[in-house]
Amino acid sequence: MPATAKLTNLQLELLQTFSYALPDEQLIEIRQLLSQYFLDKADIEMDKLWQEKGWNEHTIEEWAKGHERTPYRPQP
Numbered sequence: 001m002p003a004t005a006k007l008t009n010l011q012l013e014l015l016q017t018f019s020y021a022l023p024d025e026q027l028i029e030i031r032q033l034l035s036q037y038f039l040d041k042a043d044i045e046m047d048k049l050w051q052e053k054g055w056n057e058h059t060i061e062e063w064a065k066g067h068e069r070t071p072y073r074p075q076p
Contacts, residue, residue, distance in 0.1 A: 018030075
């Protein structure tokens with residue numbers, strides 16, 4: 001992060017909450033908790049998209065067959 005960048009509200013909250021040193025085991029546990037939190041949020045959003053868009057297993061199979069990459073064009 002550049003020296004001029006401001007801290008996010010999450011970074012500030014974590015700095016205030018954990019303004020003391022933790023044993024490595026607790027640090028690992030907190031990382032796992034945060035990871036699980038954001039994984040759960042992403043999972044909820046994906047479930048919403050599946051419902052809103054009407055996606056199903058057939059959709060996934062079609063995506064797997066798709067070739068939607070940007071074609072490579074050599075530079076002159």
